[in-house]
Amino acid sequence: MIEVTGLSKHYRSKKAVDEVTFTAQPGRVTGFLGPNGAGKSSTLRILLDLDAATSGQALIKGGRYRDLTDPLRTVGALLDGAGPVPERRAIDHLSWIAQSNRIPRKRVREVLDLVGLTDAAKQRVKKYSLGMKQRLGLAGALLGEPEILILDEPVNGLDPDGIRWVRTFLRDYAAGGRTVLLSSHLMTEMADTAHDVVIINHGRIVTQGALAEITAGHASLETAFFALTGDRTGSRW
């Protein structure tokens, strides 16, 4: 389980994250939704101890990320900008992570297969398309067969087949009792993927709950968002 409580992150006078509280439960895919600049990545970075909170808490299984005894086997993460060395072959990139975390080498082949990169395993990452890089990032997140997945915009750059694959994969992953938290600014996509949604706008939580509850009385998740925020432009999504 992921528990974020009263979390704030200020960059000088900018309140990027403002008293954010939500949970992501095991067995569920939780969509963390909001327009560009809403505060999603800042929240996820704090959760993964890549940045410090101004105040509040972000806990994984009741503790901080830095205190996890076996982080890669507990949490798999995919964050923007945390890419592999471009000159490296995909298989070498994954093998290096596996080796440094005492993960058996055969797991590298398994995750490459899982994300559909077996045939491109020996290519250098600089030759990968954006979608292939996303798949490789996911493969890295899955290496430790973690019980929690934290993914920042995982469908960015994927083609429709890739998007469908991610959706099915994450739902199946959560069905096994695992916790999946993914951020997105794509409401339509999230409506097909998440069981629960947490909507953030201008650093503050607008609403959260089961997708069906939030969309009740609205034509779509998108119209629910605009009704809840009074934001009619939709231009930043």
Ligand SMILES: Nc1ncnc2c1ncn2[C@@H]1O[C@H](COP(=O)(O)OP(=O)(O)OP(=O)(O)O)[C@@H](O)[C@H]1O
């Ligand atoms: N290191 C930083 N220094 C100053 N401001 C920052 C920094 N990182 C983020 N911000 C600001 O904090 C706000 C939230 O940014 P954040 O990246 O968390 O949003 P986001 O919801 O992930 O957006 P996107 O979908 O565009 O990635 C934005 O206004 C952003 O400009």
